[in-house]
Amino acid sequence: MGQEVKPPAEPVTLAIIGCGQRGSNYAQYALTDPAKCKVVAIAEPRPKTRRLIANMYSVDGSLVFKTWKDFFDASAETIATIGKRLADAVVIAVQDHMHLELVQAFASQGYDILCEKPMATSIEDCIRMETAVKNAGIIFGMGHVLRYSPYSLAVTDVVRSGKLGQLINAVHVEPVGHWHFAHSYVRGNWSKEAESSFSLMTKSCHDIDIICHWLSPDTPARITSFGGLQHFRKSSKPAEAGVATRCFDCPIEKSCPYSAKKVYLDKVSAGHLGWPASTIVDGVPDIESVTDALLQGPYGKCVYESDNDVCDNQVVNIQFASGATVSFTMVAYTTLICDRQTRLHFSHGEIIGDMISFTVNDFRTGKSTVHHPKSEGGGHGGGDLGLVRTFVEAVRTRQQDILGTDVTEVLRSHLTVFAAEHSRQEGTIVDCVDFEQRARETYGLRTEVAEN
Incomplete structure (x- = not known):
C-alpha cells in the first residue's frame, strides 16, 4: 500500500475522527483552501454534531460514521476488496486516552495521521505510539499548534538566524484564564487525571515542545517542577x-x-x-x-463542588545541556486566555512577545524592532490552520521534514513533560537523559513483547 506524491491539482483527502472543537477546527482548512484539502469522511458519536459537520463539508452519506471503529471496518473492507483506503489521511481528535488505540489501528492500515495533543496519557503508550508510526512508515503530525502560527514562525526565524547570538534563557508563561480553566480543567474533560492526564500534559505539552524547539539542537538535561491544586476545591x-x-x-x-x-x-x-x-x-x-x-x-456544577484534581498552577525549571535555562509557568488565574507571554534572552539581544506581536532588541546595534505577524484567524493565532496546511503538504509530497519534526522528537518533548511531573510529585531534580533511557528500557521492552 505504498503512497505516491499527489499532483498539486488533486486535493489531499481527510477523514476527521472526532468532530468536537479540535476536530472541527482542523477540518476548517478544507473550507479555506478546498483545492489543497477535502474532508471526505467523518466519525462522530453525537447525532446533531455528526449531521452538522457532514452537511458543512458535503460528506457522502456512506462515509459518515457513528464511531471510529465503524470507519475502520469500512476502510478494512475497501482495502481488502479494491486495495484502497477511504482517505489519504486521518485526523484523530478524540479523547486523549484513546489516541494510542486509534493511531495503532490507522497506522496499520497505512493512513497518514495527524493526532491531537498529547500523544497519549502514559509514557508506555507514547513509546508504543512511536513504534507504531515508525513501523508503518507514515507521515505523522502532532497537534503542537504553537509551532505553526505566523507569530511563532516569525519568532523561530529570528531565533534560527543567529543574529542575537546564543539563546541563554527563556521565560515563558501560559496564562490559561480563570474561567477557561474552570471550563476545561474543573468542570470539563480534563479535570481528573485518572480520566485524562495531569494538566501540564493536557494543557501545556505544546509549550514545552516549542521551548525545546527554539533551543534545539540543545537538549534538556535537568528539570524540576512545583505546583498543585490551590483554589478549585x-x-x-x-x-x-x-x-x-x-x-x-x-x-x-x-x-x-x-x-x-x-x-x-x-x-x-x-x-x-x-x-x-x-x-x-x-x-x-x-x-x-x-x-x-x-x-x-x-x-x-459549582467549581468548589466538582471532583477535579489536576494542578491549577505549576512552574517548571529546565537546564539544557549547554547550560541554557528555562522557566515555564502554567497558571489558571489570569484575565488573558492562553495569550502566552514569552521572553527569550540571548547573548546579544532579546525577544519579548505575547503571541500577537514581539519586540526584538539588538544589543549590538541598540535597535528595537517590533514585529506584527499577520494572524490568519482561527485557533492559536492561526496555529491550527498552519498545522493542518503543513500536514497536508507533507502528505501530498511524502516529506515528513516539512512538518519540522517527527514522532521521535514529539516523544522526547512529551518525555520532558513526564519528567517535570515526576519531579513535582517526588520533589526531586530529574536527569532528563536518564529519565528517557529508563523509560525506553522499561516500556520499550513491554512494547516489543506486546507487538510480538
Whole structure:
C-alpha cells in the first residue's frame, strides 16, 4: 500500500475522527483552501454534531460514521476488496486516552495521521505510539499548534538566524484564564487525571515542545517542577454560597467569577454560539440546550463542588545541556486566555512577545524592532490552520521534514513533560537523559513483547 506524491491539482483527502472543537477546527482548512484539502469522511458519536459537520463539508452519506471503529471496518473492507483506503489521511481528535488505540489501528492500515495533543496519557503508550508510526512508515503530525502560527514562525526565524547570538534563557508563561480553566480543567474533560492526564500534559505539552524547539539542537538535561491544586476545591468555597452545589441554586452566583450562567448562558443569550458553549451540547447551542446542560451536567456544577484534581498552577525549571535555562509557568488565574507571554534572552539581544506581536532588541546595534505577524484567524493565532496546511503538504509530497519534526522528537518533548511531573510529585531534580533511557528500557521492552 505504498503512497505516491499527489499532483498539486488533486486535493489531499481527510477523514476527521472526532468532530468536537479540535476536530472541527482542523477540518476548517478544507473550507479555506478546498483545492489543497477535502474532508471526505467523518466519525462522530453525537447525532446533531455528526449531521452538522457532514452537511458543512458535503460528506457522502456512506462515509459518515457513528464511531471510529465503524470507519475502520469500512476502510478494512475497501482495502481488502479494491486495495484502497477511504482517505489519504486521518485526523484523530478524540479523547486523549484513546489516541494510542486509534493511531495503532490507522497506522496499520497505512493512513497518514495527524493526532491531537498529547500523544497519549502514559509514557508506555507514547513509546508504543512511536513504534507504531515508525513501523508503518507514515507521515505523522502532532497537534503542537504553537509551532505553526505566523507569530511563532516569525519568532523561530529570528531565533534560527543567529543574529542575537546564543539563546541563554527563556521565560515563558501560559496564562490559561480563570474561567477557561474552570471550563476545561474543573468542570470539563480534563479535570481528573485518572480520566485524562495531569494538566501540564493536557494543557501545556505544546509549550514545552516549542521551548525545546527554539533551543534545539540543545537538549534538556535537568528539570524540576512545583505546583498543585490551590483554589478549585471545597475548602475554598465561599461561606455565603451555603449548601448550593450548582450555579442555578447559588445565592452568590451573580458575584462569582466562575458562574456557569456567565460562562455559558449569558454568552449564548448575547449571540456567541461558539466555544465554550458549543462544547457542552450536541449541535448548535441555544438557550434551551445550554440551560439543560447546566442543570443536568458537570458544566453547571459549582467549581468548589466538582471532583477535579489536576494542578491549577505549576512552574517548571529546565537546564539544557549547554547550560541554557528555562522557566515555564502554567497558571489558571489570569484575565488573558492562553495569550502566552514569552521572553527569550540571548547573548546579544532579546525577544519579548505575547503571541500577537514581539519586540526584538539588538544589543549590538541598540535597535528595537517590533514585529506584527499577520494572524490568519482561527485557533492559536492561526496555529491550527498552519498545522493542518503543513500536514497536508507533507502528505501530498511524502516529506515528513516539512512538518519540522517527527514522532521521535514529539516523544522526547512529551518525555520532558513526564519528567517535570515526576519531579513535582517526588520533589526531586530529574536527569532528563536518564529519565528517557529508563523509560525506553522499561516500556520499550513491554512494547516489543506486546507487538510480538
